[in-house]
Amino acid sequence: MPDPALLSINTATVRQQWGLADIIAGLARHNIRGISPWRDQVAQLGLKESARRIRDAGLKVTGLCRGGMFPAPDSKLRRAALDDNRRAVDEALTLEAACLVLVAGGLPRQPDGTIVSKDIGGAREMVRDGIGELLDYARSSGMPLAIEPLHPMYAADRACINTMQQANDLIDELAGKGKSEGIGIAVDVYHVWWDPELKAQIERAANASPSRLLAFHLCDWLVPTTDLLLDRGMMGDGVIDLPRIRSWMEACGYGGMHEVEIFSQDNWWKRDGDEVLLTCKLRHETAC
């Protein structure tokens, strides 16, 4: 059974019920020790006020969601994305986050959302170049970047980094083979549970210097899944072998928190926030 003190809640899990101030209060009320906020919620409450409330509640910030979204059709838009990522690093520092989570971005789009190229290889080069530039800034600031490989079903529109192997290869390229100064991986079971290379790539990430395992995100894969984005399951309600994946993480030295991140428009987002948090606590103990 996992240590209940390791539970962290990604604020997306109750974002339809509560603003960030309510979430912080809710976590304190339920004696949950970790939080991972989204930038839009932080902006709404105010960065300094958010940092103050999180600190006052004694919460550990397991990550800030999110930077990334590097591919764009022209250099001006790519520059704007990079500027925004630098601001995200700054915000993560103010919040004393353990890492800035990066969702790479998919195929390059116009600001109106129109995809302008089908060249996913080219998009991946833009991601490499974007993270490479951001890494200099993040290292000088002391804020680790956590690349989150996203499920292949998001390759076109959210992230063209889709497997642990790809993330490890990319970090090898950016930081040196087997190295990882200032950069690592956020392992979200929803995105990687299916991968036959998962165990080997977790081990590869752990064996880098330092370990690339910067975050561990939990939820479950429902059968059937009715929406590509907003139908994630509560731990135990789906088919992911969560104890097994956690055992792989911990066997190679991961000792960080377990962050629950559930987008669920038809179920958990419709329930009372306290019920959701209590269920997260229970399922963390019984299904992870």
Add this chain to the structure above:
Amino acid sequence: MPDPALLSINTATVRQQWGLADIIAGLARHNIRGISPWRDQVAQLGLKESARRIRDAGLKVTGLCRGGMFPAPDSKLRRAALDDNRRAVDEALTLEAACLVLVAGGLPRQPDGTIVSKDIGGAREMVRDGIGELLDYARSSGMPLAIEPLHPMYAADRACINTMQQANDLIDELAGKGKSEGIGIAVDVYHVWWDPELKAQIERAANASPSRLLAFHLCDWLVPTTDLLLDRGMMGDGVIDLPRIRSWMEACGYGGMHEVEIFSQDNWWKRDGDEVLLTCKLRHETAC
């Protein structure tokens, strides 16, 4: 531009409009030279009658859909799956199909659909064992088996073989490293387009002896995709770089047909069958 004579139609593409007899007549009417029927449609028309009509129309059968679905909770159910797969081999022979397409199956289920295990590694072992047993029968019958890696979003409920690398590894295990007697791969762009290893694994498959590239399936990935199963796009309407993937296939010697397979409950399944076939012909020439 691809040779129009290489177009084949998977009968699922117009299955809501027409039965198999109508589809065969439609393909003849539009001078389309290939077909890939589904077993339920064949059963409805009758196996011998299906074979006769397909032969009379001069159609090449690019594959029979489908065998597979190997994982099951107990040996009796696994045996039943294997028996059904042997029948599928026999049907493919009667239809003079180029291959029997195998969709591996996901996590083991009870006959009522209940998933009984989260052990995807174990499911993959059942697939390996099932295909291994079927391979003996298929080889003696002279019917090639084509493993179709399915998109990772189907790992739980349809197929736990999810990448070209995995299919190649499995065939190495079953037929010998770099060998492929009686077994190969059906490359469906919908399932594999996102994979950073795609080009390398197509080449690996082609370099086996004989080539493992037994079939090539076309459609497109829509953004947004509104349903995990039934929202495939017509070629050109999505984000897959079809000419590039075709060029990879053909550069390493694939000379087979291009089979269009579109499940589209809200669009193409609602249109007139002739319009769908004409659009397939047009898009095959302009978008592939």
